[in-house]
Amino acid sequence: MTRRIRFNAFDMNCVAHQSPGLWRHPDDQSHRYKELSYWTDLAILLERGRFDGIFIADVLGTYDVYGGNDIAALRQGAQIPVADPLLLVSAMAAVTEHLGFGITTGTGFEHPYPFARRLSTLDHLTNGRVGWNVVTGYLPSAARNFGADDQLDHDTRYDQADEYLEVLYKLWEGSWEDDAVVRDAARGVFVDPAKVHHIGHRGTHYTVPGVHLSEPSPQRTPVIYQAGASPRGVRFAAENAEAIFVAGPSKRVLTQTVSRIRDALEAAGRDRYAARIYALATIVTDETDEAARAKHEEYLSYASVEGGLVFMSGWMGIDLSRYDLDAPIGAVQSNAIQSAVAAFQEFDDDGREWTVRDIGRWAGIGGIGPVFVGSGATVADRLQEWVAETDVDGFNLAYAITPGTFEDIVRHVVPVLTERGAYAEEYVPGTLRNALFGAGDRLPEEHRGARYRLGGPGSTVLSDAEARPGVVVSAP
Amino acid sequence: MTRRIRFNAFDMNCVAHQSPGLWRHPDDQSHRYKELSYWTDLAILLERGRFDGIFIADVLGTYDVYGGNDIAALRQGAQIPVADPLLLVSAMAAVTEHLGFGITTGTGFEHPYPFARRLSTLDHLTNGRVGWNVVTGYLPSAARNFGADDQLDHDTRYDQADEYLEVLYKLWEGSWEDDAVVRDAARGVFVDPAKVHHIGHRGTHYTVPGVHLSEPSPQRTPVIYQAGASPRGVRFAAENAEAIFVAGPSKRVLTQTVSRIRDALEAAGRDRYAARIYALATIVTDETDEAARAKHEEYLSYASVEGGLVFMSGWMGIDLSRYDLDAPIGAVQSNAIQSAVAAFQEFDDDGREWTVRDIGRWAGIGGIGPVFVGSGATVADRLQEWVAETDVDGFNLAYAITPGTFEDIVRHVVPVLTERGAYAEEYVPGTLRNALFGAGDRLPEEHRGARYRLGGPGSTVLSDAEARPGVVVSAP
Numbered sequence: 001m002t003r004r005i006r007f008n009a010f011d012m013n014c015v016a017h018q019s020p021g022l023w024r025h026p027d028d029q030s031h032r033y034k035e036l037s038y039w040t041d042l043a044i045l046l047e048r049g050r051f052d053g054i055f056i057a058d059v060l061g062t063y064d065v066y067g068g069n070d071i072a073a074l075r076q077g078a079q080i081p082v083a084d085p086l087l088l089v090s091a092m093a094a095v096t097e098h099l100g101f102g103i104t105t106g107t108g109f110e111h112p113y114p115f116a117r118r119l120s121t122l123d124h125l126t127n128g129r130v131g132w133n134v135v136t137g138y139l140p141s142a143a144r145n146f147g148a149d150d151q152l153d154h155d156t157r158y159d160q161a162d163e164y165l166e167v168l169y170k171l172w173e174g175s176w177e178d179d180a181v182v183r184d185a186a187r188g189v190f191v192d193p194a195k196v197h198h199i200g201h202r203g204t205h206y207t208v209p210g211v212h213l214s215e216p217s218p219q220r221t222p223v224i225y226q227a228g229a230s231p232r233g234v235r236f237a238a239e240n241a242e243a244i245f246v247a248g249p250s251k252r253v254l255t256q257t258v259s260r261i262r263d264a265l266e267a268a269g270r271d272r273y274a275a276r277i278y279a280l281a282t283i284v285t286d287e288t289d290e291a292a293r294a295k296h297e298e299y300l301s302y303a304s305v306e307g308g309l310v311f312m313s314g315w316m317g318i319d320l321s322r323y324d325l326d327a328p329i330g331a332v333q334s335n336a337i338q339s340a341v342a343a344f345q346e347f348d349d350d351g352r353e354w355t356v357r358d359i360g361r362w363a364g365i366g367g368i369g370p371v372f373v374g375s376g377a378t379v380a381d382r383l384q385e386w387v388a389e390t391d392v393d394g395f396n397l398a399y400a401i402t403p404g405t406f407e408d409i410v411r412h413v414v415p416v417l418t419e420r421g422a423y424a425e426e427y428v429p430g431t432l433r434n435a436l437f438g439a440g441d442r443l444p445e446e447h448r449g450a451r452y453r454l455g456g457p458g459s460t461v462l463s464d465a466e467a468r469p470g471v472v473v474s475a476p
Numbered sequence: 477m478t479r480r481i482r483f484n485a486f487d488m489n490c491v492a493h494q495s496p497g498l499w500r501h502p503d504d505q506s507h508r509y510k511e512l513s514y515w516t517d518l519a520i521l522l523e524r525g526r527f528d529g530i531f532i533a534d535v536l537g538t539y540d541v542y543g544g545n546d547i548a549a550l551r552q553g554a555q556i557p558v559a560d561p562l563l564l565v566s567a568m569a570a571v572t573e574h575l576g577f578g579i580t581t582g583t584g585f586e587h588p589y590p591f592a593r594r595l596s597t598l599d600h601l602t603n604g605r606v607g608w609n610v611v612t613g614y615l616p617s618a619a620r621n622f623g624a625d626d627q628l629d630h631d632t633r634y635d636q637a638d639e640y641l642e643v644l645y646k647l648w649e650g651s652w653e654d655d656a657v658v659r660d661a662a663r664g665v666f667v668d669p670a671k672v673h674h675i676g677h678r679g680t681h682y683t684v685p686g687v688h689l690s691e692p693s694p695q696r697t698p699v700i701y702q703a704g705a706s707p708r709g710v711r712f713a714a715e716n717a718e719a720i721f722v723a724g725p726s727k728r729v730l731t732q733t734v735s736r737i738r739d740a741l742e743a744a745g746r747d748r749y750a751a752r753i754y755a756l757a758t759i760v761t762d763e764t765d766e767a768a769r770a771k772h773e774e775y776l777s778y779a780s781v782e783g784g785l786v787f788m789s790g791w792m793g794i795d796l797s798r799y800d801l802d803a804p805i806g807a808v809q810s811n812a813i814q815s816a817v818a819a820f821q822e823f824d825d826d827g828r829e830w831t832v833r834d835i836g837r838w839a840g841i842g843g844i845g846p847v848f849v850g851s852g853a854t855v856a857d858r859l860q861e862w863v864a865e866t867d868v869d870g871f872n873l874a875y876a877i878t879p880g881t882f883e884d885i886v887r888h889v890v891p892v893l894t895e896r897g898a899y900a901e902e903y904v905p906g907t908l909r910n911a912l913f914g915a916g917d918r919l920p921e922e923h924r925g926a927r928y929r930l931g932g933p934g935s936t937v938l939s940d941a942e943a944r945p946g947v948v949v950s951a952p
Contacts, residue, residue, distance in 0.1 A: 013597070024664065031659060035601070036566060060589070060689065061686070061689075062687065067947075068946070069943075069944040069945075070672075070687065071669040071947065074667040074668075075664075075665050075666065075669055077666030080689065081689060081690050081691040083593065083597040083690055084590075086562075086594075087566055087598055087601065089566070090512060090564060090567035091569070094516060094567045094570060109590055111623075114586065117558075118563065120559065121559040124511075124559065125563065125564075125567070141686060147682060181557070183507060185499075188552075189551050190499060190552060190553030191550040191551060191553055192550075193551055208621050210537070211556075213536065213537075213557060217510075304664060468545040469544070470544070471543075471545065
């Protein structure tokens with residue numbers, strides 16, 4: 001049977017998200033990120049292309065590893081200025097029916113109590129089309145503006161994130177029963193108080209005794225996305241995620257990553273395929289292979305090496321401004337850089353030794369994933385080959401220019417894949433979770449979040465005597 | 477010259493905002509607060525009526541003073557469930573051109589750094605139509621779910637709010653120069669780093685050294701709303717607010733309040749009319765006085781006395797469940813309640829002594845403001861009389877049922893006031909601030925926020941040596 005391939009659009013509320021310098025291209029519209037119509041038009045386009053969703057990344061700091069300051073990032077507009085992702089959703093939801101919205105927020109930046117309500121609100125307003133990409137934060141510049149000297153160390157951040165999710169699951173899954181809102185005009189009862197429970201959370205980082213402020217939304221818990229690649233990150237993802245974003249420039253690297261994740265899902269008591277895995281990729285396509293190659297060359301002529309190095313420096317924690325652009329890559333004393341470059345070269349091997357400039361050039365279009373260049377049929381061949389060999393479920397598609405890259409994909413690649421039976425002919429109606437797994441709107445029983453439902457092993461709901469002293473309302 | 481009257485719609489992301497029980501009315505649509513079309517249709521209606529804006533209140537807790545628990549609030553749907561207000565804005569902005577959006581959030585619930593970006597994002601997306609209603613929080617149940625035993629005491633909350641606004645002003649007004657975003661394709665420069673400043677804030681509650689994440693939005697600082705009535709609240713409003721919401725059931729009470737606020741504005745070095753003052757009111761209107769009176773009687777038959785007492789108990793901090801509904805008001809040992817009732821009776825004097833039931837009944841439609849009942853002409857008479865005598869600029873209009881109350885106002889009252897020259901014939905184009913004052917998009921020089929502009933007396937921006945050690949970028 002032909003394997004179905006899923007597309008997700010990778011975006012951010014900023015200029016030239018993962019393609020620094022491409023804002024100079026005359027067709028790029030990303031400087032219009034401040035306009036509502038930029039986003040609503042994009043949402044309509046992606047829904048026409050039957051994308052699973054739009055995934056909006058975020059940072060709350062600047063990329064200031066390169067050169068030790070924010071000058072190059074500002075000059076390049078490299079994810080600065082950057083605006084809030086959550087606030088785009090309701091406008092895009094109003095003009096679409098099926099498209100999912102995967103929103104990135106960090107567990108270290110907002111208390112879980114109001115955050116739980118934010119996502120419940122969006123899940124209501126979108127009729128259950130919200131996903132949440134959980135990040136624990138990685139830019140030290142963000143932590144500093146929250147008054148910390150630096151961010152918490154990596155594993156402590158994940159421990160805190162574990163409790164953050166516990167609070168959220170208790171609020172989303174365990175506070176309101178499905179039939180709590182009765183809206184009984186005759187009796188004058190809007191909510192049956194006996195069916196609304198105080199979660200009674202007392203933990204290391206958070207104390208949240210009360211009820212969730214929102215009534216149950218279509219999905220309750222939004223679809224959980226994650227992108228952590230460290231061992232601790234993979235464990236966290238295996239326990240929580242339903243969609244996982246991976247980035248690797250070669251099939252070999254991706255195959256290892258995917259297999260590691262699927263093993264971890266099993267180790268967490270879930271099915272190997274309980275999470276959809278999307279691989280970062282960029283597609284440059286046109287009517288013919290030749291036209292696509294010419295387009296790619298043209299894009300490269302706008303790519304900013306400095307911008308690519310700003311991102312690579314931030315991602316790897318190495319200041320690449322210290323090296324001459326023409327220095328051979330062997331001069332860079334960093335295992336992370338060396339192994340990233342080795343993986344890049346595997347994808348695009350022309351036999352010569354790479355320089356620092358090549359790193360920036362590579363990272364300058366679409367980040368550290370592969371760039372597939374060719375006609376719709378050529379690109380479809382490669383996507384199918386990658387899915388078959390690596391076991392990913394689909395691709396998280398960055399843009400070179402926007403909306404041009406997405407228009408090209410919808411025009412040239414989607415029809416070919418659909419014709420081959422490798423792409424959905426229509427959306428599965430209903431919530432994002434149901435569209436992804438076809439098994440209903442709510443978290444499955446095997447998922448960690450289900451433990452916090454009323455009566456579940458993780459539930460800490462208060463008794464009536466504790467929650468509402470002196471009255472008898474219910475026996476939870 | 478006929479004085480212009482301004483309308484603002486008073487709403488909340490919940491059921492039957494200030495009219496508990498009215499969700500049972502067959503025409504009330506407020507249970508649809510979870511649907512986007514409920515909000516977009518309302519926004520279109522309000523813009524047709526040339527309302528200045530929609531003001532969306534918020535709480536992050538439950539009303540649990542009445543009876544000492546949340547049971548009655550839940551049963552009545554009294555502002556619980558309650559959803560996030562910010563997330564409604566982009567959808568409503570996409571279907572309107574002029575309507576302002578006044579969003580309530582508390583200064584105690586989110587760090588100012590990400591919050592500054594949220595409002596800048598909305599100011600961009602709405603083309604400068606965002607207002608922010610600053611609250612310091614008043615429900616102890618909210619504080620408890622943030623892990624505190626109780627909220628900070630009243631004056632400490634305001635001190636913290638002072639610093640919260642200082643951080644925001646520095647980010648909004650003092651970090652990015654107007655011409656920082658150059659988008660110079662030829663030079664490959666998106667932002668001129670020399671024009672983006674690190675704010676260098678080190679205070680008692682917050683340390684925020686860095687740059688604002690957003691580029692300058694049309695208004696930079698959103699229009700600041702406030703509703704505090706205490707002496708400390710009035711001082712805070714006089715220093716910061718550009719729109720002030722007041723609530724008083726009689727002209728005498730309102731006149732005193734308005735005069736106190738205008739004096740405070742002068743004491744803060746501003747013009748007496750530097751803030752627009754809107755008085756809470758509810759309008760029940762129809763073709764004739766008789767039809768309006770019948771409609772009011774019908775609404776009252778749906779009003780929930782218990783719901784009204786839940787709100788009054790929360791607002792006053794007195795558990796009114798301890799009293800028999802038929803107890804005379806003199807039995808309630810509370811100066812706050814006594815003076816509120818005295819003011820109510822002044823508006824609606826039928827000579828008899830009030831009972832506890834009367835308080836709940838009164839507060840059950842539109843809260844503690846007056847209810848004006850009559851034909852369009854009758855209501856217009858009263859509104860003009862109140863504006864002339866009290867010196868308010870307009871009204872913050874609660875609903876009995878929604879959107880019915882607003883439809884009635886647009887149909888019956890707006891045309892009469894417009895005909896009399898007492899209501900705008902069309903919107904002033906541009907930002908909300910310009911629509912309110914006709915003096916441009918930005919804060920005026922006399923406003924506290926202007927002190928934090930680059931070169932202003934409150935600016936703390938870092939030098940290059942501090943912000944970007946080892947390089948020379950600019951001389952702030």
